[in-house]
Every structure is written in structure tokens, then in C-alpha cells.
Amino acid sequence: MNLTENIKEALRSVKINLLRTVLTGAIIAIGITSLVGMLTAIDAIKAQIEDSFSGLGANNFDIRSRGFSGGRAVQDGKTEKSYPAVKFRDAQEFKSEYSSIGLSTVYSTLSGAVEIKRGSKKTNPNIRVTGVDDLYLPIKGIKVEEGRNFSNTEIEYGSNVCIVGTELIDLLFEKEENALNKQISFFGNRYTIIGILEKQGSVGGGSGADRAVFIPVINGSRLDRRGTFRYTITASGSNPINLEYEMGQATGVMRKIRQDGIGEDDSFEITKSQTVGESLEEVAGYLRIGGFTIGFITLVGASIGLMNIMMVSVTERTREIGIRKALGATPLRIRQQFLIEAIVICLIGGVFGVILGIGIGNIVANTIGPGGFLIPWIWILVSFVICVFVGLSSGYIPAFKASKLDPIESLRYE
Template identity: 80%
Template sequence: MNLLENIKEALNSVKVNLLRTILTGTIIAIGITSLVGMLTAIDGIKSQIEESFSGLGANNFDIKSKVGGTMVQEGKSEKIFPLVKYKEALAFQSEFRNSGVSTVFSTVSGAVEVKRGSKKTNPNVRVTGVDDFYFNIKGIKIEKGRNFSNTEVTYGNNVCIVGIDVVETLFGKDENPLNDYISFYGKRYTIVGILEKQGSVGGDSGPDRAIFIPVENASRLDSNGTFRYTITASGTDPLKLEYEMGQATGVMRKIRKDRIGEEDSFEIAKSRSIGESLEQVAGYLRIGGFTIGFITLLGAAIGLMNIMMVSVTERTREIGIRKALGATPLRIRQQFLIEAIVICILGGILGVFLGIGIGNIVANAIGPGGFLIPWLWILVAFIICVIVGLASGYFPAYKASKLDPIESLRYE
């Protein structure tokens, strides 16, 4: 009995015992459905979110003051570099304009009390000086009103854009905050825009509890010259980001008058994009999904092994006849292993189709999107099916190959 005949015999056995094959294959299919379904849903949801936030931070990089002055060996400290000044940031923005768009901003304070008549906020409002490019580059939407005009940014007018928490604290439901006034730092500012609600993460309300003023206006509050100005530049192409960062480094070194051979007196680094943060979260979800699917498959493998053991007992006389006709223990083992692998693959095919369908249904129920076919997880699923078939079928096959042919022929 050669290998080809053994495969034919195993397939015939699977066909003859159709009910057993269906029930066993269903056990495997449930495990594969669990694995492929969860991973497909995770990838589908991630793809939809990435499409919704495409480009936010994907090709951005930040230029900011270099932190130094920490102690090192022999009691010496690192060189302390001067802060990036407002005029230097504006000079960079002007020169970089041919390569891409950039925004200059600085945090004025994170503990400001804002007043409107007799009402006032807690002293925890963050005030930031920005220009008219800031909201577009940072992906922050203005729900009502408008962005700063170029004139307001250039001349530093007393206008502001506020978060929803500030509006809810200082204004009633029937009041319109636009073109009304609020006061902080002893100055009166006109509200020209209200930001879309962002929600809070880790107790920080972010833009919801923030006020944005023109960066020129903010620079006038920097009486001691201690504000840290940051430049976020948006490149034209993510594939050319390293090249554009190199260009930006050259421009900034020229503005800062860094000598040849000296290290940069500023920091330049890629902005942490939403895509990178999302990929990290999706990675953890995949690990969790794979673990749950693996545990389900482990239960399926034990069920398959149990059914194959029963099959060996039921077919004891058949094994005895095959051995009497000259079948070697190797051929007996091959037949049962092939049966187990075929059952697993059939169950795997069903599980893959069910998993893709369920995964895409879940992903599209959360948010409308396309149909995702996870080829990587399909390949992983079939590899797992073969491994499960080998693991589940080996012990029953080994037991069958060790049966005594005479005792097997006597078995009823």
C-alpha cells in the first residue's frame, strides 16, 4: 500500500463516515471562526479609523527647544542651549514655506482663571498661542464660528477660540458665545470660534478645556522670555519625510547660527501620529484575539483527538485486516493522520469563511467600511489546522499502528 493509495483510503473513510466528519469539522470550524473573526474585525475597525483620520500626523515633525543641563561624569553638566525664540520660529516658518506648511505655537499657561461677568472657571484652563495653520495641521475642528484671520495673527488682536468646557462654564444654554467677551490676564478677548467636543482621555480634557489666542498676542505676555515655542511642520509626502526633515534641520541651523561640526542647538523629531498610536492599540487587541482563538482551538483539538480515539476503537477489525494484508505500522499511522488533517482542513475552510463574514459584519456594524479579506490570518489559520490535525491525530494513529493483528481480527 503506497502513500497515494493511503490518501485515497483516508479520503474514502472521511466520506463514508460523513456525520462524524461534519461534527468533528464543525468543532474545528468554531475555533477557526473565533480566531479569524476576531482578527478580521480588529483589522477592519482599525482600517476604518485610519481612513477617518488619514494624514493626521503621518507626515508631521516637530522642532523645539533642546533640553539639557543634566549632570554627567566628573561633575560636568551638558551644554545648555538657548530656547527657540519667537522670531526664530517665524523666520523658519517663512523659509520653510516653499517646502511645506508649518505652524508656530507656545503654551502660555496651564492654570488660568477665565472670567465673564460674575462667572469664572476653575484656575485650570490652558491658554495656548497659535497661528491660523495650527488647527488644520493638528486635526482640531472648529464647530462654530471661524479660524483666526491672517491679520489677527499678524497684529496679535485680542481674539480667541475656546473649548466647549469653557463655554458651558461661562455661558448659559440660550446664550450665544460668538462675538461675546471673556477676560483673563486682565485683558478682554472676543470669542470668534468654538471647538468641536473632543472628549477626555486619562482625566485630561485637552482642547475642551483650553483657550487659543494668536501667537503674536501670546508673545507679548512673554515678559521674561521663558516661553517655549514649538514648530510643527507638515511635509508634502510621507515617503520624503526624512529628506524634508533634513532640509528643515539645515534651515534651522542657519537661523540659529549653529557652526559646522557643532551639534544641533534644537530638537527635531517626527510627531507621534494617530496611526502609530492606533497600531499599538490594535497590536494588543490582536494578541488578545489570538489568545482567545488559540484557547478555543485547543478545546477543539482535544475534541478531535477524542473522536479519533473512538474511531480507532470502532475500526479495530479493519486495522487487523489491513495489517494481515501487509500494511506496516507506518502506513496505518499515515492513514489516521491524513484523516485527522483532512477533517481539520475542511473545518478550517468553513471556519475561514464564517470568520471573514462575521468579522466584516462586526466591523461594518461599528462603522461603514469596505470588505476586508485578511490573507495573512487565512494562511495562519490553515497552518494551525494542519498542526492541530497532526497533534490530535498522532496519538490515535500511534495506538492504531501498535494493535496486534490477530487480536484485532477477533475484536467484535
């Protein structure tokens, strides 16, 4: 009896004992569903968040004053020479020259402790005012819910207009009052509200853009009477593959503007805006480990159930085993038959488990947030490998027991 006949016999046995096969396969399917479902949901949710981060500047890079403050840079415990801060003229010149490569925005945080007034109402002195250009909101992925973004004319002439967060509206205006085109006061000047930002929510106890005011960067530069403002440039990368190349080009442009000599260190800092994406990947890794562990525990329970059923099958088919041995079947062929039968049952359950897992995982992910349909090919391959392993580990003991049965005693078994 060769291997091919063994496979046919195993398939025939699976077909004859259809109810037992379905029940056993269901046990395996539940384990695979839990494994593939959780891992699919994790990967699909991660893909959705990454798409959101791409709009929030995950592929951007920042150019700012060295040491973040324009003062002395410290490295390896040694104080290096002092570097001049990136000024408004430097930033504007960079933006102009870099425009042939990609988009960039110039901005400066003017103050993080500003009191905003409107008539008799005023806020606490905890509002952040930032001078920005017309590309700041799109590059940073901040959306204007009501009103509009700054126009080129308002940016060019530094008009007294502003875009504000939702918390500011709640503090200074009545619930049903329209805040657009109304005026507020800060820095001793009146500013007209032209836009209201989409609510961002709080992170770490702060309000972020909800408690922020944005004004044209040129308007903000006029407030720099002592020349202490530091300006930051955020350049938008075309895609992650070309990011390093574009950063190199930006470095060359900025060194030329800053007149950094050959062999001298950069008088500025350039950093990737990918810390959130990297943190997300780390968290997703932990979630995958947790999902795989839970799914594996479920599969261990399924393999024990399969082993129990296969042991019962050996007992039920003792006489059949005796007949096959009497006809010349070796212990190896007997073991092969039961192992193949266990693997086939596992693979049948695995197919249904993978289909259910992919469906459930994508449903969960799309319930949390709208996104596409993800097919985790790697986890599908891993699942089938696991099915074969479970079949081998669960079927070996019953197969070994069957191969050791005495043919004479087996023939006499009722």
C-alpha cells in the same frame, strides 16, 4: 497501496461519514474562529486608530528650545552650555523657508492658569491660553464644531479673536445661548469668539482642548513684554517613509536660521510626534498575545475532541483495518490513512473557521468604529499551519493504535 490511494481513501471516508466530519470540523472551526476573529478584530481596530492618529499628527515632528525650556541642557549627568530659546522671529522664519518642503505651524503656550470672564461670570484660573496660527488646528487634528478657523488676515494682524473649548462655553454661557461672536475677557483684553472646538473628552484627569483658548500667535507675542515666551514649531510629515529625510531638511533649515556653526551641536531640539503610535503598537502586541492564547486554549480543547472521535473511528473500522492488512497494507500506510483523514477534517474546519473569524472580527471592529474590511493574510496562513499541526497531533495516537492492530483479531472483530 501508495500515498495517492491513501489520500483518496481518506477523502472517501470523510465523505461517507459526513455527519461525523461536520461535527468534528465544527469543533475545529470554533477554535479557529475564536483565534482568527480576535486577531482580526485587534488588527482592524488598530488600523482604524492609526488612521485617526495620522490626522492627530502621528507623522509630525516638533522643533523647540533645547532642553524644552531654553535653559541649560543636561546630558550624561553633565551640564552643557546654555542655549537661547527659540523665539518668535526664529519660528516665523523657519515656517517661511520650510513652506517649500511642507506645512508647519508656530505656537506658544502663553499660560496654563488664566481666568476667563464674561460679565459677572468667570472661570477658575485653570484655563490654558495658546497663541497659534491658521495651520495649528488642521496639523494637530483638532476640529472646529461651530464657527470657523482663524483667517489669514486675523493671523497677520493679530486680531482680538479666539477659538474656545466646550467646557469654557458650558461655564460662561447658558445652555441654549449661542456663543459665537460673543466677547470674553482675559489678559486685560476683550476677545470675540469665532469658533467652538469639537468635544475632545478628558484624558488622565485633564480636559485638553475642552479647557483651552486659542488666539492668533502674533496677538499672543504682543503679551511677551519680558521676552520669556518659548515657541514651538510642528512640521507635518508627508508620510512615515519620508519622515527622517524631512526631519533632516528641517534640521538644516533651523541650523541656518539659528546660525549654528559647523561642528557645533544643534541649539534646538527636534523630536518625532510618534509616542502615541508606538504605545498603541505595544498595547496591540499584548492584545495579540492574549487573543492568541485564548484561541490556542480553545484549539487544545478542539484537538482533544478530534482525538476522541478518531479513536472511536478506529474502533468502528477495526474490521476494515484487518481486511486492508490482510491485503498487504503496511502499518505505515495505515497510519498515513488516519493521519490524512484527521488533517483533512481539520482543514475543512479551518476553512470555515477562517471565513467566520474574518467576518466576526471585521463586524466587531466596524461596530466599535467605522473602517474598512481587513483580511489578515498572515493569521490565515498561521491558522492553516495550526490546523495541520492539530490534525497530526490529534490523529497520531489513533493512527498508531490502528497500525498496531493484529490483522487476524481485527478480521474476527464484530
